[in-house]
Amino acid sequence: MDRISALRNVEEALATFEDGDCSLADLEREVRGVLRTYATDFEGELRAYRADGDGPADGLVVLATDRPTARDRIRSLVGEPGPFEVTPVER
Known part of the structure; x- marks a missing residue:
């Protein structure tokens, strides 16, 4: 996952939270999942x-x-x- 995709996914999660379609705990799980995917699918030498x-x-x-x-x-x-x-x- 590249940085732009990760940011888009976090933005979508925030919008879902703002619309009242998920709880704060759900938002935290979603964002944590995005960050873990970003870190483990990191492209490049790292x-x-x-x-x-x-x-x-x-x-x-x-x-x-x-x-x-x-x-x-x-x-x-x-x-x-x-x-x-x-x-x-x-x-």
């Missing part, structure tokens, strides 16, 4: 990686070209993340 561990990094997803870069990005986002593993997010 790939989505997820941190798995016991600290604040657990569950964090970042885009990077490789695992070491993903680890560095996660560390820069959460400071001292504690022990964690980085795995590619499957599509």
Whole structure:
């Protein structure tokens, strides 16, 4: 999914919410789904990686070209993340 398609899908979800055809929880699920699809279907050299561990990094997803870069990005986002593993997010 490209950026324009993702933005269109979010815009459609917002319009549905504004029309009263879905709840805030429904809107949040829809937007989260759009963002996850965008991140995992990202076109180009970047790939989505997820941190798995016991600290604040657990569950964090970042885009990077490789695992070491993903680890560095996660560390820069959460400071001292504690022990964690980085795995590619499957599509």
